[in-house]
Amino acid sequence: MAFQTRKKFCFFKENSITEVDYKDVKLLRRFITDQGKIMPRRITGTSAKMHRKLVRAIKQARNIALMPYTNTSTES
Amino acid sequence: MRYYESLYIVNPNYEQQRLDEVIKAVAEKVSEFGMSVLNHREWGKKRLAYPIQKNKYGSFMLLHFETKSAENLDQFERFMVLQKPILRNQTVILSAKPEIHIEETPAVVEATKEAAEETPAVVEATKEVAEETPAVVEATKEAAEETPAVVEATKEEEATETVSKEEESESIVETDLTEKEQE
Numbered sequence: 001m002a003f004q005t006r007k008k009f010c011f012f013k014e015n016s017i018t019e020v021d022y023k024d025v026k027l028l029r030r031f032i033t034d035q036g037k038i039m040p041r042r043i044t045g046t047s048a049k050m051h052r053k054l055v056r057a058i059k060q061a062r063n064i065a066l067m068p069y070t071n072t073s074t075e076s
Numbered sequence: 077m078r079y080y081e082s083l084y085i086v087n088p089n090y091e092q093q094r095l096d097e098v099i100k101a102v103a104e105k106v107s108e109f110g111m112s113v114l115n116h117r118e119w120g121k122k123r124l125a126y127p128i129q130k131n132k133y134g135s136f137m138l139l140h141f142e143t144k145s146a147e148n149l150d151q152f153e154r155f156m157v158l159q160k161p162i163l164r165n166q167t168v169i170l171s172a173k174p175e176i177h178i179e180e181t182p183a184v185v186e187a188t189k190e191a192a193e194e195t196p197a198v199v200e201a202t203k204e205v206a207e208e209t210p211a212v213v214e215a216t217k218e219a220a221e222e223t224p225a226v227v228e229a230t231k232e233e234e235a236t237e238t239v240s241k242e243e244e245s246e247s248i249v250e251t252d253l254t255e256k257e258q259e
Contacts, residue, residue, distance in 0.1 A: 019171065022168070023083070023119075060166065060168065062125070063164075063166055064083055064085065064164055064165075064166045065085065065124040065125050065126060065128055065134065065164060066122075066125060067125050068125040068126055069125075069126065
């Protein structure tokens with residue numbers, strides 16, 4: 001098949017992760033764009049339940065300056 | 077019992093002595109509000125994702141505490157906000173999990189040293205007993221294997237630090253370039 005699309009899967013389900021820690025920046029980095037935006041579920045394939053937890057974790061990390069709110073190139 | 081985790085950023089320009097004072101002040105305040113401290117440790121000096129009060133870096137402190145009632149939590153929050161050395165703080169409720177006491181890194185190093193000291197002694201013992209004790213030899217091997225693992229862990233930590241430093245230098249170069257362009 002020429003037009004075989006890649007199967008999306010929930011990262012957390014695959015790795016059997018049930019809780020998302022806001023301090024785990026390395027993990028959270030996977031789910032934001034270069035601009036620092038949270039990637040939609042449509043693209044990442046995360047399950048709805050885990051996406052809610054993920055969003056919360058990312059926002060908490062942003063609040064404590066572990067992750068950027070925005071990531072524009074003009075940052076000095 | 078409710079468990080909370082508070083992560084706060086202290087001014088990066090503070091030296092160890094003043095940092096300890098801040099930690100002490102926070103710990104005292106926590107116990108004053110009828111909460112008991114479970115863990116209280118330095119999480120390290122990290123680069124902030126965005127500047128806070130014109131600081132690019134921050135000393136992160138991690139505090140775990142437990143309390144029966146959430147009454148004094150507002151006051152605790154207020155206290156943290158009013159502290160001048162604390163740039164930012166965030167308290168999060170933990171989902172019913174009692175937090176395990178995390179041992180400080182120097183303790184781990186000491187433990188490895190002890191293990192390293194123990195292994196030669198055991199080896200000598202095996203020499204004395206010679207042929208009869210293959211089990212003990214295996215045990216010593218295991219102990220020997222354990223120590224490099226810890227060493228590796230420490231190496232990894234160092235590696236991460238160096239990476240962050242590299243990032244710094246890169247960013248500095250970038251800023252220099254931009255300045256030149258402006259000129």
